[in-house]
Amino acid sequence: MARSMRTCLHSGRLALLAILVSGGIVLQILACALYNNWWPMLTVLMYLILPMPLIFFLGSNSPSMMSNDGDTWVNFTKFLTGASIVGSIAIPSILKHAGVIGWGALTMELSSFLVFGVAILWLIQMNSEDEYSSAF
């Protein structure tokens, strides 16, 4: 594949990723604005913690995240990621259980979470294939 073609595809993928993330943000804000109930904004706290492993370890050697090492900080950030994944599902569920929000807001919150998850997974995959292709 020609060099320019590859960079074009790469920036196309980055643009698609940005669209996904902004779509997730729109869904999140819609879940609050459509029902005039701003409680679901609490989930934003969880979304802040969610991409922390990427933020901390994207610059450094990224095989350290996908490999089986025992580095304590990598483990701790994975721990935080796991907790925030559960938290971003749990906060809308608790709000629904307590009767603070309705079913529509709940489904919008959960779909915004799914969109963010897909975007982050795609970002990780794009990063790891960047490593392989830049070795040539």
Next chain:
Amino acid sequence: MENLALLWGIIGPGVAGAVFGAGWWFWVDAVVCSSVQVSFLHYLPGIFASLAALMFNAVNKDEIGYDYYSPYGDDSEWRVKLWLFVAYVVSFVCLAGSVGMLVQDALTDKGPSVWTGVAGVLQCVLVLIRYTVVNL
């Protein structure tokens, strides 16, 4: 089988964080949706269970081996075993205390959802010790 161990090493801390988060979020749900005020006494098993989980994690698994030379002298593996013993005792006392509180609250009128919370908090202890042990 080897792949399974590798995969567990990669996502192990994430799963531990997820179950820890699930445990505490079940507790938050129980407190939010309960019809009466939950007294501080009910928070105690959860707090001590999390402390016991931290105690489990503070032990480096290599230190319990027979060849370990520690800076405290040659026969100091009893300290690690004592630490682990105290951690086990605290976690089982929390489990018993939460069951006792459940039974006691079921006799009056306010118990049932408190149990989901406390059980959730206690399964977080189990997962945190699992992920350090399986990492061998």
